[in-house]
Amino acid sequence: MSKIKCIGVLTSGGDAPGMNAAIRAVTRAAIYNGLAVKGIYRGYKGLVSGEICDFKSQNVSNIVQLGGTILKTARCQEFKTPEGRKLAYDNMKAEGIDALVVIGGDGSLSGARVFAEEYDVPCIGLPGTIDNDLYGTDTTIGYDTALNTILDAVDKIRDTATSHERLFFVEVMGRDAGFLALNGAIAAGAEAAIIPEYNTDVDQLEEFIKNGFRKSKNSSIVLVAESKSNGGAMHYAERVKKEYPQYDVRVTILGHLQRGGRPTAHDRILASRLGTAAIDALMEGQRNVMIGIDHDEVVYVPFTKAIKNNKPINSELLNVLHELSI
Numbered sequence: 001m002s003k004i005k006c007i008g009v010l011t012s013g014g015d016a017p018g019m020n021a022a023i024r025a026v027t028r029a030a031i032y033n034g035l036a037v038k039g040i041y042r043g044y045k046g047l048v049s050g051e052i053c054d055f056k057s058q059n060v061s062n063i064v065q066l067g068g069t070i071l072k073t074a075r076c077q078e079f080k081t082p083e084g085r086k087l088a089y090d091n092m093k094a095e096g097i098d099a100l101v102v103i104g105g106d107g108s109l110s111g112a113r114v115f116a117e118e119y120d121v122p123c124i125g126l127p128g129t130i131d132n133d134l135y136g137t138d139t140t141i142g143y144d145t146a147l148n149t150i151l152d153a154v155d156k157i158r159d160t161a162t163s164h165e166r167l168f169f170v171e172v173m174g175r176d177a178g179f180l181a182l183n184g185a186i187a188a189g190a191e192a193a194i195i196p197e198y199n200t201d202v203d204q205l206e207e208f209i210k211n212g213f214r215k216s217k218n219s220s221i222v223l224v225a226e227s228k229s230n231g232g233a234m235h236y237a238e239r240v241k242k243e244y245p246q247y248d249v250r251v252t253i254l255g256h257l258q259r260g261g262r263p264t265a266h267d268r269i270l271a272s273r274l275g276t277a278a279i280d281a282l283m284e285g286q287r288n289v290m291i292g293i294d295h296d297e298v299v300y301v302p303f304t305k306a307i308k309n310n311k312p313i314n315s316e317l318l319n320v321l322h323e324l325s326i
């Protein structure tokens, strides 16, 4: 394998708070280690169309505190085709880029895996998604900030829920992963979380009404993870309106509010550690791995493991929520 002299960095898929701190860390760690850096704009789209610029240390000044991503982000259908990836490879080579650091979620790291297999390009992934759905890392960049945003919102919704004695279904993001909903519910003192990972044979709504709401509460907040299979908060609200017309039901969908904002200290530190570790990994000859943090240690997780969509929900957390919502 020839020596790496220049790396390209890109952000892809859904933006997440802390992506800028990660871009900064990758850029500065690379320069510190004597590598040249190129910023690739709009994720794989910019790699396919050649939107690539030299990056110096100053390019990443004053961004550690910013949400979003200065490199912009995008979805790119073309990169899913061999022809698109060929264009991407040609642009990479024309710019003298020897290795890629991809900051993104499950989809973005799937793209990196395919590309690295096809072109023998060293690729390192950083888990950048609010969903926390990548296997092999305790948390992902953006997750903690999104969780705190959810808390701010639910704390406010609770005022209305309590004053009007209402039942609120609050839908949070997660694309078929319940981490935001479950941990958001625990932290916000919500009465329940409806999450896709929990046994689909169980009617989670029925269970919640029986076990908690009906017994002692005049108001309740249920966090619902967005999911293709459960129909989301609207679905549960419609059901309650039909099956339990005595309850005054409302729905709030938090939506993209959850993706923005200043990254928390946790996300900035995580992004800084992962970004510097990405460059260490490349210097050590690692390739096609996601960098994660497991029990406070940096770990290298092969793409194939990280993106399998099987990060488990800790069942102890379900019990905590259940016990505390009586």
Ligand code: ADP
Binding pocket: 012, 013, 014, 044, 074, 075, 076, 077, 078, 079, 080, 081, 104, 105, 106, 107, 108, 109, 110, 111, 112, 114, 129
């Ligand atoms: P996220 O990274 O947030 O999960 P997406 O799932 O939208 O975001 O994926 C981001 C981009 O990654 C896609 O638009 C596409 O360009 C690329 N990508 C995703 N899956 C693949 C794949 N199987 N092969 C090639 N590229 C992919």
Ligand code: F6P
Binding pocket: 014, 105, 129, 130, 131, 173, 174, 175, 226, 259
């Ligand atoms: O992956 C992050 C995420 O916010 C998911 O939770 C959500 O399903 C998806 O992105 C929505 O993406 P967009 O609105 O950008 O299409």
